[in-house]
Amino acid sequence: MEIKRYYTLNQELRKVFGEKVVKLSLDAGFTCPNRDGNIGKRGCIFCGEKGGGEFAGSRIQSIEEQIEQQKKLLSKKWKANSYIAYFQSFTNTYAPIEKLRKIYWQALNIKGMVGLAIATRPDCLSDEVLSLLEQLNQKTFLWIELGLQSIHFKTEKFIRRGYPLSVYNQAIEELKKRKIRVVTHLIMGLPYETKEEMLKSIEAVAYTDTWGIKLHSLYIQKGTDLYKYYLKNPFPLLSKQEYINIVVDGIELLPKAMVVHRVTGDGEKELLYTPKWSSDKRSVLNGIDQELNRRNTYQGIRFH
Numbered sequence: 001m002e003i004k005r006y007y008t009l010n011q012e013l014r015k016v017f018g019e020k021v022v023k024l025s026l027d028a029g030f031t032c033p034n035r036d037g038n039i040g041k042r043g044c045i046f047c048g049e050k051g052g053g054e055f056a057g058s059r060i061q062s063i064e065e066q067i068e069q070q071k072k073l074l075s076k077k078w079k080a081n082s083y084i085a086y087f088q089s090f091t092n093t094y095a096p097i098e099k100l101r102k103i104y105w106q107a108l109n110i111k112g113m114v115g116l117a118i119a120t121r122p123d124c125l126s127d128e129v130l131s132l133l134e135q136l137n138q139k140t141f142l143w144i145e146l147g148l149q150s151i152h153f154k155t156e157k158f159i160r161r162g163y164p165l166s167v168y169n170q171a172i173e174e175l176k177k178r179k180i181r182v183v184t185h186l187i188m189g190l191p192y193e194t195k196e197e198m199l200k201s202i203e204a205v206a207y208t209d210t211w212g213i214k215l216h217s218l219y220i221q222k223g224t225d226l227y228k229y230y231l232k233n234p235f236p237l238l239s240k241q242e243y244i245n246i247v248v249d250g251i252e253l254l255p256k257a258m259v260v261h262r263v264t265g266d267g268e269k270e271l272l273y274t275p276k277w278s279s280d281k282r283s284v285l286n287g288i289d290q291e292l293n294r295r296n297t298y299q300g301i302r303f304h
């Protein structure tokens with residue numbers, strides 16, 4: 001069996017649970033302060049109608065129904081008895097605390113659920129939310145995903161992220177204090193960033209001493225503000241090979257134990273405008289493995 005040259009979520013979950021664990025993507029009906037007018041009205045420039053949860057369940061169904069449906073759907077692909085409830089769409093800590101408590105427990109009480117993954121913004125982690133997460137963390141396998149995308153100020157403004165880097169830094173300190181696992185989401189190929197700038201973002205996450213990282217390439221979905229911008233101002237996009245090279249450089253920079261949750265994008269095929277290569281997940285993953293083999297390199301080789 002070929003050895004993976006980077007440390008994947010699948011490997012980590014097998015190590016922790018001793019078996020295959022499947023993530024079920026849920027839409028708990030939340031919104032986002034960057035879309036409802038609290039911070040911004042139009043959201044991040046690339047944000048689609050489903051707030052990053054293109055493959056999540058449907059918000060008109062209950063959490064239980066979504067879980068059952070996702071289990072059924074994924075059972076065609078994986079044989080598993082253990083699951084992680086992944087609150088993926090929009091900002092999953094942005095609701096009154098009692099509602100959050102109820103929703104998380106609803107998921108956790110379902111048979112076979114061994115953990116929770118919660119995607120949110122670092123500016124949506126109040127003290128009471130942090131206390132709830134701390135309690136959950138003592139009961140189950142929990143991780144929090146933070147959408148940082150880039151450490152660079154010009155990009156933060158361009159993508160209308162709506163919070164500065166200092167808020168992310170503070171949030172990870174608060175989560176780390178409570179021993180809660182943190183995964184940072186970064187996008188490679190954001191407009192007008194150089195390769196060096198992208199790698200700086202990866203390097204910054206590498207040194208946070210947190211649990212995991214997610215990488216994907218920028219893709220433009222029809223209907224988003226980024227799509228409208230691109231039609232008027234077509235900026236350079238990464239080619240598949242450029243993206244592969246950046247990911248491999250990035251993997252080298254990460255500490256060996258950092259869990260690499262993802263190295264490809266996850267857009268919906270019908271909504272994808274460009275680049276088309278980003279929807280061919282298998283070929284991107286193979287390309288990354290081939291490049292790692294070609295260089296005879298692996299995760300952590302350039303982490304000091």
Ligand code: SF4
Pocket residue numbers: 032033034035042043044047048051052089090091121147
């Ligand atoms: S934080 Fe997430 S849900 Fe909110 S606007 Fe940005 S991408 Fe969309």
